[in-house]
Amino acid sequence: MPTILSNRATTNRILHREKASKELQTKSRKKASMVESPFKPEILRGKVALLTGGGSGIGYEISLQLGKHGASIAIMGRRKHVVDSAVSSLNSLGIPATGFEGDVRKREDAIRVVESTFKHFGRLDILVNAAAGNFLVPSEDLSPNGFRTVMDIDSVGTFTMCHEALKYLKKGGLGKDPSTAGGTIINISATLHYTATWYQIHVSAAKAAVDSITRNLALEWGTDYDIRVNGIAPGPIGDTAGMSKLGLEGILSKAMEKMPLFKVGEKWDIAMAAVYLASDAGKYVNGTTLVVDGGEWLSKPRHFPKDAVKQLSRVVEKRSRHKPAGIPRSKL
Numbered sequence: 001m002p003t004i005l006s007n008r009a010t011t012n013r014i015l016h017r018e019k020a021s022k023e024l025q026t027k028s029r030k031k032a033s034m035v036e037s038p039f040k041p042e043i044l045r046g047k048v049a050l051l052t053g054g055g056s057g058i059g060y061e062i063s064l065q066l067g068k069h070g071a072s073i074a075i076m077g078r079r080k081h082v083v084d085s086a087v088s089s090l091n092s093l094g095i096p097a098t099g100f101e102g103d104v105r106k107r108e109d110a111i112r113v114v115e116s117t118f119k120h121f122g123r124l125d126i127l128v129n130a131a132a133g134n135f136l137v138p139s140e141d142l143s144p145n146g147f148r149t150v151m152d153i154d155s156v157g158t159f160t161m162c163h164e165a166l167k168y169l170k171k172g173g174l175g176k177d178p179s180t181a182g183g184t185i186i187n188i189s190a191t192l193h194y195t196a197t198w199y200q201i202h203v204s205a206a207k208a209a210v211d212s213i214t215r216n217l218a219l220e221w222g223t224d225y226d227i228r229v230n231g232i233a234p235g236p237i238g239d240t241a242g243m244s245k246l247g248l249e250g251i252l253s254k255a256m257e258k259m260p261l262f263k264v265g266e267k268w269d270i271a272m273a274a275v276y277l278a279s280d281a282g283k284y285v286n287g288t289t290l291v292v293d294g295g296e297w298l299s300k301p302r303h304f305p306k307d308a309v310k311q312l313s314r315v316v317e318k319r320s321r322h323k324p325a326g327i328p329r330s331k332l
């Protein structure tokens with residue numbers, strides 16, 4: 001009987017927790033859709049941004065927000081219909097935008113897309129590398145080819161795009177007035193590799209490499225070409241393929257209780273970080289990967305309730321005050 005009761009109580013607790021989490025998620029989404037950008041709408045006026053993976057999810061939201069702050073947008077992705085529909089959404093908001101089919105794993109595609117962006121808009125100032133592949137898989141079931149594919153998209157693809165964009169992004173580069181600063185690169189990373197993440201060995205390794213690329217290019221190209229190179233590491237972001245493809249939405253609604261800020265992030269949160277890094281507000285920021293996760297990667301279970309800890313520390317304190325304070329004796 002007690003077991004049945006405790007099972008029922010556990011079920012009720014879980015249901016209650018799920019309901020509360022869903023309410024929190026809905027509330028935060030509603031709130032976000034009403035939140036206006038705190039940045040001035042013209043802070044990126046005259047800039048041209050190229051975004052890999054800019055046709056969907058986080059990449060699309062970054063395209064949208066860079067566009068809303070004055071930038072012209074070029075989107076690169078493999079699926080033509082995704083790119084086309086993103087471009088027409090941006091155009092319908094009055095944002096100058098164009099799109100190119102392309103695979104970041106192919107150097108010839110990278111060269112063509114960067115050149116086409118330059119031909120279309122006459123310059124390139126911002127490169128955002130958001131293209132990525134992801135799926136959950138236990139390490140023993142992941143073939144070396146599967147591992148390599150994710151490395152190729154996330155890490156090699158990021159480097160290839162940076163490499164081909166250099167001649168346009170650098171100070172005095174093609175289409176640039178030599179008296180103005182060089183451009184900027186933003187690499188979309190993750191927090192998976194800060195510790196270790198179940199069934200994500202490929203993405204963890206790929207994003208660790210992305211962070212290395214960010215730091216090394218920040219050093220070399222910051223020094224030689226006045227290009228700032230930074231990253232953004234999103235935590236779990238709601239309403240994205242990254243979350244739904246991994247089936248994480250259900251799991252996270254339970255885990256949210258232990259997460260600082262008690263919620264998953266929104267695409268808008270990542271896009272605001274990108275606006276900051278791309279604008280002059282971030283002009284002295286170089287080589288950093290900005291974690292935008294509400295503190296999620298730091299989250300740990302709370303083993304002691306706070307009241308118990310306060311109680312315990314009062315007892316320990318009292319006991320130590322009553323202990324006679326003598327000269328410490330050597331144990332030797």
Ligand SMILES: NC(=O)c1ccc[n+]([C@@H]2O[C@H](COP(=O)([O-])OP(=O)(O)OC[C@H]3O[C@@H](n4cnc5c(N)ncnc54)[C@H](OP(=O)(O)O)[C@@H]3O)[C@@H](O)[C@H]2O)c1
Pocket residue numbers: 052053054055056057058059076077078079080082102103104105129130131132133134153157188189190191233234235236237238240241242243
């Ligand atoms: N969602 C999250 O919670 C989360 C958390 C941490 C980090 N991130 C990072 O945020 C970024 C966006 O993720 P998302 O969840 O918004 O997923 P998403 O919508 O699937 O975005 C990935 C985009 O990359 C494009 N892409 C994939 N492979 C490509 C290739 N080889 N060449 C060119 N484009 C390619 C995809 O378009 P095509 O398939 O048409 O090419 C798609 O538009 C990724 O870098 C991801 O690792 C996401």
